[in-house]
Amino acid sequence: MTHALIVVDVQNDFCPGGALAVPGGDEIVDHINAMMAEFDTVILTQDWHPEGHSSFASGHDGKSPFETTDMHYGPQVLWPDHCVQGTEGAEFHPDLKTHADLVIRKGFRRGIDSYSAFFENDQKTPTGLEGYLKSRGITKLTLVGLATDFCVHFSAVDAARLGFDVTVRMDACRAIDMDGSLAAAKAAMRDAGVALI
Ligand code: VGL
Ligand code: ZN
Numbered sequence: 001m002t003h004a005l006i007v008v009d010v011q012n013d014f015c016p017g018g019a020l021a022v023p024g025g026d027e028i029v030d031h032i033n034a035m036m037a038e039f040d041t042v043i044l045t046q047d048w049h050p051e052g053h054s055s056f057a058s059g060h061d062g063k064s065p066f067e068t069t070d071m072h073y074g075p076q077v078l079w080p081d082h083c084v085q086g087t088e089g090a091e092f093h094p095d096l097k098t099h100a101d102l103v104i105r106k107g108f109r110r111g112i113d114s115y116s117a118f119f120e121n122d123q124k125t126p127t128g129l130e131g132y133l134k135s136r137g138i139t140k141l142t143l144v145g146l147a148t149d150f151c152v153h154f155s156a157v158d159a160a161r162l163g164f165d166v167t168v169r170m171d172a173c174r175a176i177d178m179d180g181s182l183a184a185a186k187a188a189m190r191d192a193g194v195a196l197i
Pocket of ligand 2: 049107
């Protein structure tokens with residue numbers, strides 16, 4: 001069985017001092033670095049938005065960050081501007097080991113957000129990661145990173161739905177946790193058959 005580690009969005013903007021800082025986001029970096037040696041394949045994901053991305057509250061009149069709006073593909077939380085392509089905020093945390101097999105960027109289409117590493121938020125536009133993993137014979141995935149309740153959650157649920165054997169190492173994740181989103185994410189991951197350890 002080929003087992004891959006997927007390191008989700010360990011980027012400056014999701015760490016303390018960043019535009020969309022996840023509490024304790026930087027605390028998991030050393031732990032993730034140490035885990036990398038246990039896996040056949042390491043994949044990093046990188047949130048990678050163009051300026052003026054539709055998930056940014058700054059482009060929606062009268063809306064503030066962390067409010068929700070209706071997009072053509074359903075409800076979407078609006079965020080502070082973050083992970084803009086080519087900015088320091090979009091870079092990986094400087095201590096993260098980046099000698100990965102693959103870096104998959106997501107959220108690069110202006111009109112659609114992408115929490116999951118597998119599908120954009122319309123839940124049907126593929127990123128290509130499924131094909132990469134399956135064509136390399138990878139059947140087992142462990143997910144770590146930021147944020148537990150958004151990108152880790154949606155990536156884990158999609159991976160389970162696609163037939164992968166999925167584990168989330170909660171000790172190597174940190175959450176945004178707004179309006180009960182962490183509890184809801186844990187329940188959704190468990191319902192999808194994801195192992196939370
Ligand atoms: C994320 C909100 C917006 C994440 C990305 O990585 O969890 N959350 N963009
Ligand atoms: Zn984003």
